[in-house]
Amino acid sequence: MSSVYVNRPTASPQAAAAWDTRRQLLTNVRGIGGRAYPRVSGILRERSWLFFEILLPFMTTSGFVFVYRALHAPPAYIGFVVLGGAMTAFWLNVMWMMAAQLYWEKDQGNLELYFTAPVSMMSILLGMAVGGMAMSFARAIVVLAIGAIVYGVQFQIEQWALLLAVFALTLAALYGLGMVLASLFLLWGREAWHLTQLTVEPIYFVSGLNFPVGRLGALGALAIGTIPLAVGLDAMRQLAFVNAPGLGGTPSPGIEAGILVVMTVIFIGVARWMLTRLEMLARREGKLTMRWG
Amino acid sequence: MFSGVAGLGWAILDDRERYRMLRYVFVSPSDFVVVILGRGVARVAVGLAGAIISLAVGIAFLGVDFDPARIDWPVLAVAMVLGLWAVIAIGVLIAAVCIQTRQESWQYPEAVAGALFLVSGAVFPLSVLPPFAQAVGLISPLSWWMEGVRRALLPHAPSAIGGTTSLFHDLTGAVEPSAATVLLALSATGVLVTLAATLAFRRSERRAKDLGLIDRTTGS
Numbered sequence: 044m045s046s047v048y049v050n051r052p053t054a055s056p057q058a059a060a061a062w063d064t065r066r067q068l069l070t071n072v073r074g075i076g077g078r079a080y081p082r083v084s085g086i087l088r089e090r091s092w093l094f095f096e097i098l099l100p101f102m103t104t105s106g107f108v109f110v111y112r113a114l115h116a117p118p119a120y121i122g123f124v125v126l127g128g129a130m131t132a133f134w135l136n137v138m139w140m141m142a143a144q145l146y147w148e149k150d151q152g153n154l155e156l157y158f159t160a161p162v163s164m165m166s167i168l169l170g171m172a173v174g175g176m177a178m179s180f181a182r183a184i185v186v187l188a189i190g191a192i193v194y195g196v197q198f199q200i201e202q203w204a205l206l207l208a209v210f211a212l213t214l215a216a217l218y219g220l221g222m223v224l225a226s227l228f229l230l231w232g233r234e235a236w237h238l239t240q241l242t243v244e245p246i247y248f249v250s251g252l253n254f255p256v257g258r259l260g261a262l263g264a265l266a267i268g269t270i271p272l273a274v275g276l277d278a279m280r281q282l283a284f285v286n287a288p289g290l291g292g293t294p295s296p297g298i299e300a301g302i303l304v305v306m307t308v309i310f311i312g313v314a315r316w317m318l319t320r321l322e323m324l325a326r327r328e329g330k331l332t333m334r335w336g
Numbered sequence: 337m338f339s340g341v342a343g344l345g346w347a348i349l350d351d352r353e354r355y356r357m358l359r360y361v362f363v364s365p366s367d368f369v370v371v372i373l374g375r376g377v378a379r380v381a382v383g384l385a386g387a388i389i390s391l392a393v394g395i396a397f398l399g400v401d402f403d404p405a406r407i408d409w410p411v412l413a414v415a416m417v418l419g420l421w422a423v424i425a426i427g428v429l430i431a432a433v434c435i436q437t438r439q440e441s442w443q444y445p446e447a448v449a450g451a452l453f454l455v456s457g458a459v460f461p462l463s464v465l466p467p468f469a470q471a472v473g474l475i476s477p478l479s480w481w482m483e484g485v486r487r488a489l490l491p492h493a494p495s496a497i498g499g500t501t502s503l504f505h506d507l508t509g510a511v512e513p514s515a516a517t518v519l520l521a522l523s524a525t526g527v528l529v530t531l532a533a534t535l536a537f538r539r540s541e542r543r544a545k546d547l548g549l550i551d552r553t554t555g556s
Contacts, residue, residue, distance in 0.1 A: 089437065091433075091437050091441075091444075092441075095437075095441065095443070095444040095447050095448070096443065096444075096447065098451075099444075099447035099448055099450065099451040100443075100447050100450065102450065102451035102454045103447070103450030103451060103453065103454065105454055106450070106453055106454040106459065106460075109454070109460050109464050109465060110459050110460050112460075112464050113460040113461065113464045135443060139442055139443065147353075147354070150354055151553065
């Protein structure tokens with residue numbers, strides 16, 4: 044099989060730019076790998092993250108475990124907290140390393156390279172997601188393992204396939220949302236930092252990170268309908284802690300999986316539209332990628 | 337607490353990774369640590385506003401038993417001064433770490449603040465923790481600061497450090513610390529943290545200078 048990257052003389056620049064589907068696809072796959080590479084290699088080069096990204100956040104999660112112990116809450120609540128702590132890794136990754144990333148890439152002067160590169164912006168963002176997920180997965184697994192060992196959390200899982208499907212859909216919806224927010228933060232310009240901050244603690248609260256979201260009533264229902272973290276976490280809790288007390292008032296895991304499918308389609312569709320529009324604006328007006336001071 | 341502890345680390349990261357100003361700050365005639373401390377004071381001021389809002393919401397909507405006439409003003413004043421001093425010292429310590437770290441270390445300061453939150457007795461008494469974690473809490477100035485402020489504002493609130501099953505009780509025989517004990521312990525732990533922060537920051541600063549870390553941006 045001949046390589047798609049071999050230089051071949053063409054009759055005109057237009058002909059050179061007319062890539063076949065295979066070449067486009069391979070270039071995008073390489074783009075994903077290329078963007079994921081610095082994040083994965085960074086994990087190996089800067090090992091301090093093992094302490095700061097895994098051990099210390101677990102202590103924050105532990106704080107809520109001790110709150111429930113001090114309040115003599117049912118043991119299942121400790122499991123809810125540990126699962127919430129594991130999913131925090133993905134939310135933080137989506138917000139800090141995707142949503143705010145394009146804005147920071149602009150600051151670093153990389154954004155114009157992305158827009159001129161012959162790959163889709165979706166591929167670049169997907170590369171960020173894949174690279175970031177490596178670290179988030181590690182953190183989530185460690186949090187779950189330590190939670191099970193140290194705090195004796197016992198998972199009662201009857202539908203493994205549905206649980207894995209819900210987890211995968213939650214990630215797809217979360218990273219789709221991350222792509223939408225990346226475009227929005229870039230359009231809104233400065234202070235992506237504060238916008239990102241705004242989406243951490245309030246989202247933790249309305250998503251029921253440390254308690255069943257059904258306890259929030261109408262606010263919880265609104266969260267389940269709009270925030271992938273809320274609906275995914277609630278479905279996973281229902282599937283990982285079958286018949287646990289406190290998990291009432293929300294749709295069944297099957298319905299919540301359906302909600303996640305709809306969210307994934309909408310977020311990725313909107314992200315695609317917005318990124319295409321951003322690329323057009325960047326090329327036509329030349330201001331979007333410009334650094335100011 | 338979060339603003340002060342994490343704020344100085346963020347100031348380093350902000351100036352190095354986003355604004356790329358850290359090298360200019362570093363070579364300016366001002367003492368580097370003084371500039372960073374200035375950034376920290378601003379963050380603490382923002383944090384204080386948040387604390388006042390939280391207290392107001394607690395009183396207005398959550399039924400917190402708060403009576404301004406019962407506030408122990410001298411204890412509050414001393415605890416706030418010593419506590420904020422200790423918070424900034426811990427912030428300097430984290431800033432010393434952030435000067436050295438590469439890649440995306442934005443979450444590091446908050447992770448440290450969150451971990452200290454666990455042993456500070458802010459949301460639950462230390463006595464529910466295992467003894468070694470209680471010991472960490474007892475040498476953290478944040479625990480004593482929380483205890484002092486809580487005692488000054490809410491005199492009838494239960495102690496987060498004491499209790500019949502607490503390590504404090506095992507060590508001292510007292511059920512809960514007196515106000516004087518709290519302020520003394522806050523002073524002592526604050527001095528220790530300040531010394532550690534000064535040494536760590538100076539060493540980190542020297543190492544960063546030697547290795548050229550001040551202007552190395554490392555976004556991934």
